[in-house]
Amino acid sequence: MIRQETLLREVRALPTLSPSVARLQQVLRDPRSDARAVEAALRLDPAMTGNVLRLANSAAVGLRRKVGDVREAATLLGTKAVFELATQASFAGVIPDVLPGYQIDARAYWLHCAGVAVISEELARVVRPAPAYLHTASLLHDVGKLVASLHLADRDVEIRRALADRTLAEAEVELLGMDHAELGAAVAAHWQLPDEIAAAIRWHHAPDRASEAAQRLTDLVHLADGLAHSLGMGADVGELQRTIQSSAVQRLGIDVRHLELVAAASLGRVMELQDTFTPAGGRR
Amino acid sequence: MSQLVVGISDMKVSRTPGDVLVTYALGSCIAVILWDPVLRAGGMIHYMLPLSKTSPEKAELTPAMFADTGVPMLFRMMYAMGCKKEDLVVKVAGGGQLYDDSGAFQIGHRNYVVLRKIFWKNDILITAEDVGGPVSRTVRLSVDTGEVVIRSKGEEVTL
Numbered sequence: 001m002i003r004q005e006t007l008l009r010e011v012r013a014l015p016t017l018s019p020s021v022a023r024l025q026q027v028l029r030d031p032r033s034d035a036r037a038v039e040a041a042l043r044l045d046p047a048m049t050g051n052v053l054r055l056a057n058s059a060a061v062g063l064r065r066k067v068g069d070v071r072e073a074a075t076l077l078g079t080k081a082v083f084e085l086a087t088q089a090s091f092a093g094v095i096p097d098v099l100p101g102y103q104i105d106a107r108a109y110w111l112h113c114a115g116v117a118v119i120s121e122e123l124a125r126v127v128r129p130a131p132a133y134l135h136t137a138s139l140l141h142d143v144g145k146l147v148a149s150l151h152l153a154d155r156d157v158e159i160r161r162a163l164a165d166r167t168l169a170e171a172e173v174e175l176l177g178m179d180h181a182e183l184g185a186a187v188a189a190h191w192q193l194p195d196e197i198a199a200a201i202r203w204h205h206a207p208d209r210a211s212e213a214a215q216r217l218t219d220l221v222h223l224a225d226g227l228a229h230s231l232g233m234g235a236d237v238g239e240l241q242r243t244i245q246s247s248a249v250q251r252l253g254i255d256v257r258h259l260e261l262v263a264a265a266s267l268g269r270v271m272e273l274q275d276t277f278t279p280a281g282g283r284r
Numbered sequence: 285m286s287q288l289v290v291g292i293s294d295m296k297v298s299r300t301p302g303d304v305l306v307t308y309a310l311g312s313c314i315a316v317i318l319w320d321p322v323l324r325a326g327g328m329i330h331y332m333l334p335l336s337k338t339s340p341e342k343a344e345l346t347p348a349m350f351a352d353t354g355v356p357m358l359f360r361m362m363y364a365m366g367c368k369k370e371d372l373v374v375k376v377a378g379g380g381q382l383y384d385d386s387g388a389f390q391i392g393h394r395n396y397v398v399l400r401k402i403f404w405k406n407d408i409l410i411t412a413e414d415v416g417g418p419v420s421r422t423v424r425l426s427v428d429t430g431e432v433v434i435r436s437k438g439e440e441v442t443l
Contacts, residue, residue: 223388226382226384230311230312230392232309232310232311233309235311239380240312240382241383242418244382244384244385244388244389246386256388256394257338259391260334261339263333263391264349265339265342267332268346
């Protein structure tokens with residue numbers, strides 16, 4: 001078994017999101033913030049500015065005309081949307097080419113993250129209102145896999161054996177001493193993301209254990225994760241060996257017809273968001 | 285001779301020798317695979333949901349999203365290549381299921397039930413199938429031979 005300190009040390013070694021994402025988060029917390037404040041937060045980061053504009057002009061956003069600078073993008077799309085684009089661009093930059101162990105590549109991993117982000121928003125349209133941080137928590141929910149995958153590499157036989165009678169999360173605990181959700185929460189804390197995001201990442205496979213403040217956020221991420229996997233968005237070695245907690249379904253009051261509606265509404269946007277991904281060649 | 289990828293809510297047909305139709309990561313979605321041994325033509329759909337009434341607008345735009353609009357269209361595409369209904373070999377894969385006691389994630393099961401109903405109404409028999417379970421499947425059809433290979437859990441089986 002790998003020592004937990006080793007895993008947590010690697011959490012701290014993971015590249016962080018761009019500092020401009022944190023600055024944007026500050027801007028967003030201030031209700032008086034406007035397009036100019038968003039521009040100021042990104043001014044020192046030309047690469048991020050370029051990425052945000054590229055995404056703002058992509059089919060996924062669907063603006064009728066092209067935007068030329070960040071202030072214009074923030075005016076047209078709103079400050080929250082620009083923050084989400086910056087998070088997407090920044091997160092894409094830390095995804096390695098492959099996640100060995102999970103047997104997926106960067107594109108499939110990104111497809112899953114994008115799928116959960118779009119699906120959770122569509123779910124929140126059915127069971128209003130959407131909680132704060134829904135996009136970010138959904139996009140980053142599997143960030144722990146970036147660390148866990150290093151220790152699952154070249155262990156295919158063990159992984160298959162562990163998966164014979166376990167869910168993927170249980171198999172991770174068996175092989176690593178903790179699952180990707182626990183590692184992900186450590187990453188969220190290291191990246192200084194808000195507590196609700198860390199909680200939603202921590203409990204996205206066990207939403208009953210989330211705090212009251214993070215309950216709705218966690219339930220939505222949990223079910224969106226389930227639906228994205230069900231629809232084959234980013235299938236990994238665990239395939240469909242994941243458990244849905246009925247209590248989360250009950251708390252949100254959804255049934256299979258809601259999920260089918262959400263699936264139909266989400267697919268196009270998921271594919272568009274997938275296309276915005278350019279492999280960063282992050283690290284490794 | 286090429287590999288034709290059938291995406292989610294997509295369908296393709298081919299009678300080009302050497303072509304392979306492939307679809308990846310079928311979870312609760314279902315692939316219907318058709319092959320005509322007389323013309324050596326094949327077709328595949330990867331539909332996501334059972335019924336077009338879920339979203340008539342999406343069904344209009346993307347008929348292959350739903351079993352009830354996509355599957356009949358796939359058969360018509362085969363007929364348009366000159367295939368005859370009685371010659372077609374019909375195989376089915378997918379319809380997987382997460383561990384879920386709530387029933388909310390029964391999409392795979394519903395996808396399968398609706399397909400059986402469509403086939404029953406139209407007097408179509410399934411030659412072989414690999415459906416259900418907590419399984420993700422990747423499916424390949426060789427247009428030359430009609431061979432259907434399914435990959436899941438790190439292993440390949442011929443359907």
